[in-house]
Amino acid sequence: MAEVINPAIVPKVTLPSGEQVPCVGMGTFGSDRVSAEDVSAAVAGAIRSGYRMFDCAACYGNEHEIGQVFKDAFDEGVVERKDLFIMTKVWNDMHRRVEEACDKSIKDLQCDYVDMYYIHWPFPNYHAPGCDVDSRNPDSKPFSVEEFMDTYRQCEALVEKGKIRYIGISNMTIPKLEAVLPLMKIKPATCELELHVCFQQQELYDYLVEHNIQPVGYMPIGSPRRPERDICPEDVADLEVPEMQAIAKAHGVHPALIALKWAHQRGEISIPFSVHNYASNLKCVTEDPLTDEEMATIATLEKGNRLVKGQVFLWHGANDWHDLWDEDGVIVK
Numbered sequence: 001m002a003e004v005i006n007p008a009i010v011p012k013v014t015l016p017s018g019e020q021v022p023c024v025g026m027g028t029f030g031s032d033r034v035s036a037e038d039v040s041a042a043v044a045g046a047i048r049s050g051y052r053m054f055d056c057a058a059c060y061g062n063e064h065e066i067g068q069v070f071k072d073a074f075d076e077g078v079v080e081r082k083d084l085f086i087m088t089k090v091w092n093d094m095h096r097r098v099e100e101a102c103d104k105s106i107k108d109l110q111c112d113y114v115d116m117y118y119i120h121w122p123f124p125n126y127h128a129p130g131c132d133v134d135s136r137n138p139d140s141k142p143f144s145v146e147e148f149m150d151t152y153r154q155c156e157a158l159v160e161k162g163k164i165r166y167i168g169i170s171n172m173t174i175p176k177l178e179a180v181l182p183l184m185k186i187k188p189a190t191c192e193l194e195l196h197v198c199f200q201q202q203e204l205y206d207y208l209v210e211h212n213i214q215p216v217g218y219m220p221i222g223s224p225r226r227p228e229r230d231i232c233p234e235d236v237a238d239l240e241v242p243e244m245q246a247i248a249k250a251h252g253v254h255p256a257l258i259a260l261k262w263a264h265q266r267g268e269i270s271i272p273f274s275v276h277n278y279a280s281n282l283k284c285v286t287e288d289p290l291t292d293e294e295m296a297t298i299a300t301l302e303k304g305n306r307l308v309k310g311q312v313f314l315w316h317g318a319n320d321w322h323d324l325w326d327e328d329g330v331i332v333k
């Protein structure tokens, strides 16, 4: 049995509402490599190890199995529903039918309501599960404020109905946020974005904090086993950077734990996925913090190492994946 970490000693992050949530949640994307059964077994172990936050998504294809694990934990009295902070996401092919998608996630996850419901990507461009990097959907379109706000309004209605507690956004850029934030009645509580030591997105991070939106960092370890379609020859292995190796050696731990300590001390929520190391990933934020000097060293490791480039979401006429990220400060159409 994995080590147990008392959830009370896990540091908390304060959401804009004032609610406190754990600074580490568990990711549940098996990266097309880990089966739904193995992911859900890890979730079962993680609950018993002290995790209270889980990052799910309809498109990860494992909500049904994870829901059974949640139900077992409730039935066995391990936790009550209110003890868990369950996050999930509407997939791109359900932007016109958000309530139906949310109802299905609630049913599959057996969770009665969702704590944080994300719009997984800010456009409805769909790709088939497990597709390769060159596949393109002829129906894909560039970002549209109207389309996004239609999806967002449906999320706002779900808050009003009590089906979700908070709205989250994901894979956004500053120009897109500038366009949509003034139109929202209920502000998003969090934004999920790719964050790891060689991809720190400091400008977007600061923008979110300034706008009272809590950053939630995905791929905090640099996703060493990400899907084939997200692996490019130019990618950097974050944990192999000499500075990370040296800091890990000084603390006598795996560099993955240094990455998670850094994320926590920077102020984000991180959502590492693990089937083998989840207990140490939660424990590491409760002990042996990085020094100011180590934090400053890691701040210098930015290498523009975006791993989820998003090629499969490109529309006809787009140049390349850079168009998805509005790098010149305007929304690319």
Ligand SMILES: NC(=O)c1ccc[n+]([C@@H]2O[C@H](COP(=O)([O-])OP(=O)(O)OC[C@H]3O[C@@H](n4cnc5c(N)ncnc54)[C@H](OP(=O)(O)O)[C@@H]3O)[C@@H](O)[C@H]2O)c1
Binding pocket: 026, 027, 028, 029, 030, 031, 055, 056, 120, 170, 171, 192, 193, 217, 218, 219, 220, 221, 222, 223, 224, 225, 226, 254, 256, 257, 271, 272, 273, 274, 275, 276, 277, 278, 280, 281, 308
């Ligand atoms: N919003 C979005 O669009 C979006 C996109 C991508 C991901 N996400 C979310 O973010 C989560 C995390 O991303 P990710 O799973 O791609 O990457 P990640 O958490 O950076 O990396 C996971 C990998 O790191 C290994 N690992 C974890 N802890 C370790 C440790 N202490 N020592 C050594 N190896 C360790 C795991 O292997 P072991 O299993 O062997 O420990 C696993 O292969 C996902 O599961 C998903 O929930 C969201």
